Amino acid sequence: MLKNKYIKLASILLILCLITSCVISGTLAKYTTGGTATDSARVAKWGVNISVVGDNAFKTAYGTTVVSSDTDNVVAPGTKGTLAAVTVSGQPEVKVNYAVNVDLELTDRWSVGAGKDYCPIVFTVKSGSTVVATVYMKSVGENQNSALELELEKAIIYALTGKNTATADGTGSQHSVERNAGTSLSADITVEWEWHYDGESVGLPAGAVNTDEYDTYIGSLPTAPNISFSLEISVTQIV
Amino acid sequence: MSINEKRENDGQQYKREQRNAYVRIMLMVNIVFILLLITLGVIALRVNNVLPEDQDIFFVVGKNPSFEIGDGEGKQWKNETNVNIFKSVYKDGKGEAVVISQTGDKVLAPGSTSSYKFAMYNNGNMAVMYETDIDFALLVNGKESTTTQLPLKVRLYTDSGKYLIGSETEWKNINDVEIDSYISQLGASSYESFTLEVKWDYESGNDELDTLLGNQSAASDGKNNEGVSVDLNINTYAEEHIDPTAKGGTVVNEDGRDEVEHGGTVRLLWFILLFINIGMLLFYIAWLLNKRLNKW
Numbered sequence: 001m002l003k004n005k006y007i008k009l010a011s012i013l014l015i016l017c018l019i020t021s022c023v024i025s026g027t028l029a030k031y032t033t034g035g036t037a038t039d040s041a042r043v044a045k046w047g048v049n050i051s052v053v054g055d056n057a058f059k060t061a062y063g064t065t066v067v068s069s070d071t072d073n074v075v076a077p078g079t080k081g082t083l084a085a086v087t088v089s090g091q092p093e094v095k096v097n098y099a100v101n102v103d104l105e106l107t108d109r110w111s112v113g114a115g116k117d118y119c120p121i122v123f124t125v126k127s128g129s130t131v132v133a134t135v136y137m138k139s140v141g142e143n144q145n146s147a148l149e150l151e152l153e154k155a156i157i158y159a160l161t162g163k164n165t166a167t168a169d170g171t172g173s174q175h176s177v178e179r180n181a182g183t184s185l186s187a188d189i190t191v192e193w194e195w196h197y198d199g200e201s202v203g204l205p206a207g208a209v210n211t212d213e214y215d216t217y218i219g220s221l222p223t224a225p226n227i228s229f230s231l232e233i234s235v236t237q238i239v
Numbered sequence: 240m241s242i243n244e245k246r247e248n249d250g251q252q253y254k255r256e257q258r259n260a261y262v263r264i265m266l267m268v269n270i271v272f273i274l275l276l277i278t279l280g281v282i283a284l285r286v287n288n289v290l291p292e293d294q295d296i297f298f299v300v301g302k303n304p305s306f307e308i309g310d311g312e313g314k315q316w317k318n319e320t321n322v323n324i325f326k327s328v329y330k331d332g333k334g335e336a337v338v339i340s341q342t343g344d345k346v347l348a349p350g351s352t353s354s355y356k357f358a359m360y361n362n363g364n365m366a367v368m369y370e371t372d373i374d375f376a377l378l379v380n381g382k383e384s385t386t387t388q389l390p391l392k393v394r395l396y397t398d399s400g401k402y403l404i405g406s407e408t409e410w411k412n413i414n415d416v417e418i419d420s421y422i423s424q425l426g427a428s429s430y431e432s433f434t435l436e437v438k439w440d441y442e443s444g445n446d447e448l449d450t451l452l453g454n455q456s457a458a459s460d461g462k463n464n465e466g467v468s469v470d471l472n473i474n475t476y477a478e479e480h481i482d483p484t485a486k487g488g489t490v491v492n493e494d495g496r497d498e499v500e501h502g503g504t505v506r507l508l509w510f511i512l513l514f515i516n517i518g519m520l521l522f523y524i525a526w527l528l529n530k531r532l533n534k535w
C-alpha cells in the first residue's frame with residue numbers, strides 16, 4: 001500500500017513538474033516592449049491691432065477767418081487739419097504684408113482748365129512729432145490725382161514701417177511692404193493737411209503748385225469742388 | 240534455515256543490492272544528464288548571440304528579441320520620449336522663415352506643415368506583433384477642451400501606402416480623428432516605416448477663427464491664459480509573435496541566403512528530454528524513499 005502511495009506521489013509530482021514547466025517557460029519566454037513619442041505646440045501669436053481715427057479732418061469753421069455758410073465742411077486758403085491718426089501695435093510670430101490704401105477724391109471741379117488737375121493742399125505725414133514726409137501736387141496736369149494718392153500711400157507706409165515700397169522699376173508692390181515674422185509693428189503716426197494762405201510765402205515746399213490765380217478761380221466756381229479722403233491699413237499674414 | 244534457502248536468500252539479497260545500485264547509478268546519470276542539458280542550453284543562448292548571422296548552431300538556437308522604434312532624427316522612443324513633430328520655425332519654399340516662435344517653443348500657424356517619419360525595427364531573430372495608436376489633446380489655457388475648433392489636419396500612412404488616418408486625397412481634421420489601434424506584425428530582421436503629416440491650411444476658409452486663435456495666443460501671459468495648444472502622443476506596444484517564423488514588414492537583408500534557423504523543433508526536443516529526465520528523477524527518488532520506509 002505504502003509502495004503504491006509513493007508511486008502515485010511520484011506520478012503526481014511528475015505531472016506537476018511538466019505542467020509547471022510549460023506554464024513558467026511560456027511566461028518567462030514572453031518578450032514585450034513598447035515606446036511612446038510625445039510632442040506639443042501652441043498657436044503662433046498674432047495680436048495685431050490697428051486704429052485709424054479721422055472724424056474731424058475737415059470743419060465748418062476755422063476760427064473766425066473761414067466759416068461755412070451752411071453745414072458743409074469747407075477748406076480754403078489758410079486752413080489746415082488732421083486727416084488721420086493711426087496707431088498700430090503687435091508683434092506677430094508670422095510674416096506679414098503691410099498694405100496701405102488711400103482714396104483721395106478730388107472732383108473734377110478742382111480742374112483749372114482742360115486736363116489741368118489742381119490741388120494746392122499739402123499733406124504731411126508725421127511719426128510722433130517728427131515729419132517723415134511731405135506730399136503735394138507738383139504740377140498741374142492730367143491724372144495728377146492718382147499720382148498724389150500713390151505718393152501718400154508710400155509716405156504712410158514708410159512712416160509706419162521705416163521701409164520704402166517698390167521702386168519705379170516695378171519690382172514688388174508700390175502699395176505694401178513685407179515684414180518678417182517676429183517684427184514689432186508698433187507705430188504712431190498722423191496725416192495732416194494744409195492749404196497755404198499765400199502761395200509764394202516762405203515755407204511752402206519747393207515745386208508745390210499754389211497760386212492766388214488758381215485759388216481764386218476754383219473759389220469762384222458756381223459749384224464748389226469737393227475733397228474727400230479715406231485711409232485703409234491692413235496687415236495680413238503671408239507664407 | 241537450509242543451505243538452499245540460505246543460498247536463495249543470498250541470491251535475492253544480491254539481486255536487491257544490484258537493483259539498488261542500479262537505481263543509484265541511474266539517479267546519478269539522471270542528475271548529470273539534467274545538468275548537461277541545462278549547461279548546453281545556457282551555452283547555446285550565449286553562443287547564438289555572437290555567431291555571424293549566416294551561421295547556426297545545431298543543438299539549440301536561443302531567442303534574441305530586439306524591437307525598437309526610432310525616428311528620422313535617430314531618436315529612439317522609450318517612455319514618453321519628446322520628439323520633433325512640430326517646429327518652432329517654419330520656412331517657405333525659398334528657405335525664408337515665415338513663422339518664428341518668439342519664445343523658442345513649438346508653434347502652429349496658418350500655412351505651417353510638418354512631416355514626421357518613424358519606423359518600427361525588429362532586429363531580433365523572431366517575429367513580433369505590435370500595436371500602434373495616436374491620441375490628440377486640444378488644450379485651452381492649459382485645460383483639455385472638446386469644443387474648441389482648431390483647423391489642424393493630419394494624415395498617417397506606412398511606406399507601403401497604407402493609410403491609418405486620412406487618405407492620399409483626404410486630410411482629417413484633428414477634432415475628427417478616430418483611430419483604433421493599428422495592429423501588425425514584423426518578421427525577424429524587418430522594419431516598417433510611417434509618416435505622420437500635420438498641416439494648417441493657409442486658406443482654411445475661416446480667417447476669423449484663425450485670427451481669433453492667434454489673438455488668444457498673443458494675449459497669453461504664460462500663467463492662467465496660455466491660449467490654444469495641442470498635445471500629441473504616439474503609443475506603441477510589441478510582444479513576441481506566437482509563430483517566431485511569421486513574416487511582415489520589409490526585410491533588412493535580402494541576399495538570397497537561407498533563412499535563419501529558429502530552432503523550434505530542436506528546442507522542443509530539448510524541453511521533452513528535460514521533462515523526461517526530471518520525471519525519471521522524481522520517480523527514482525520516490526522509489527528510494529519507498530524502499531527506505533519499507534526497511535523501517
